[in-house]
Amino acid sequence: MEKILEVKDLELSFDTFAGEVKAIRGVNFDVLKGETLAIVGESGSGKSVTTKSIMRLLPDSSTRYKNGAINFDGKNLLSISEKEMQKIRGKDISMIFQDPMTSLNPTMTIGKQIMEPLLKHRGLSKKEARTNAIELLTLVGMPEPEARMKEYPHQQSGGQRQRIVIAIALACNPKLLIADEPTTALDVTIQAQILELMKDLQKKISTSIIFITHDLGVVANVADRVAVMYGGQIVEVGTVDEIFYNPQHPYTWGLLSSMPSLDLGEDKLYAIPGTPPDLLNPPIGDAFALRSEYALAIDLEERPPLFQVSDTHYAATWLLHPEAPVVTPPPAIVERMKKFPGSRYYEEKHGGES
């Protein structure tokens, strides 16, 4: 499969009054053509920063790109000029933001906001852009698209606004769409509608999508592959099945265990103990070690490399080292692994049982 985006050894810091915050500490991942890659992790793990750095939307004054490359379309996005970047933004890469209530300009009509990228990047005439914008509104399922063109954002509901934001993002048929928690600010029924819409759209226009979320339920629903981020690093990456049914990193175990489940019937919902690492003084070894009951001595001294589990599955934990002791994951994880062919707990279903 063709790679559309390649993030290589990305290291990024913010200068703050308290000192240098090492927000991204060596991140590597690819996005393949037509796939949906989900990036999951808790608040402050660096998922939003990673994607904003792809679009170079972080404030210039305080952001320092220390290392690495972001290769897109044969160019390193970190080394091109701002002017060239402006030609890519909204055209080849576009973004859907978290809060539709604040991400539309309150004093501009919806029509104008959708037409803006069309006029700018595709060189359409005003009339063509208008027709196109109405088509986009129809595509994202807005009722009465023509009447909407003259309306303002405050006249729309949250779900409708997010549809408009999606229409803007899709205006120029981008090669890569970044969705930064697009459903977090919406209520549950609207969330389902927007997810359904995004899945639908992907089938229609075959864009690659980076989907940032902290909601694992959403991930299972939309993604092809999943990258788990923690403390400014990717700790595990694999296909949806591999991450959900054969997770290797203790942090992924924690995340999956803290998902409510109907099967297990436990009364208490698991929560990962402790707090996220302080990225002003990031830990030397595995960033998750201090919160992990499976931490080894080496976790505190040396950062684990990404160990290969399968062709598509990698995890950065010393537990995968050949000399590491064998540990038993939490019961919820063992239950999951039983369903995954190739995991060490796999139980083959025998015929004849009822």
Add this chain to the structure above:
Amino acid sequence: MAKYIVKRIAYMFMSLFIIATATFFLMKMLPGSPLQSAAKLSPEQRAVVYEKYGLNDPLPTQYVKYMGNLLQGDFGTSFQFKNADVMTLILKKLEYSMILGTQALIVGTIIGIVLGMIAALKQNTIWDYGSTIIAILGISIPSFVFAVLLQYVFAVNLEWFDVGLWKGWKSSVLPSIALAIGPVAIAARFIRTEMIEVLSSDYILLAKAKGANGFEIAFKHALRNALIPLITVLGPVAAGLLTGSLVVEQIFAIPGIGEQFVKSISSNDFSVIMGTTIFFSVFLIVIILIVDILYGVIDPRIRLSGGDK
């Protein structure tokens, strides 16, 4: 919207009635009379004049009479100038003040907005500090200091303008500049603060993500959203400017309304005091109405709620 404006105009007349009443009684409480300085009059002559102008009537009678005339659009005649109709007098003087005020307001606001935008876009650079210093100077130094300075440099030393003489539009340049310093400072300060806030909002980030360049972000997306608080403060500033500034008019010897107002108070010229006060009030109230309508033009959210009422 039409219903809303009609309602506002009704309120406007109510406010005017209250203002006229309050001014009338306050003015009558002032010591002295219009004829105080005319020492040559004998007590008999004085009594005749008082009788003629109805100044001997009890206050309530005078009040009812004045308000009755006012309703018919009659502001009375001046005590100070021989048989001068107050309305004509005010309109003549107001013209000068309006020329100065309008020029100062338009030029001052535009320069202020530009300075404020530069400061916000180049935050914490030499541009920002320069614009902030201008704003602080403009707010803290009274306009008459600038007026004297301008007159000294451009009229006395360079002789580009006449000193203390009204000779058509050219004479309005220096006083307009002196008056414009205020709006420059206010606009620069408000636009800077508001722009900085707007520029960090999500919809500006989205505009950037659409590929908009710096110019488009500043003018198409940010400016309109940053204008709202400025309009609020500019309303009263506009009223003050258009109704004339006493001190600046004195310095440049402009026969404007500001100067006239003070003269009429010191000479107890009752009908001119009343007339000028009512004029100023109408001005302020109309400008506030315009500001409210402008809100709706700039911000569609306000437009809608205004129409619903």
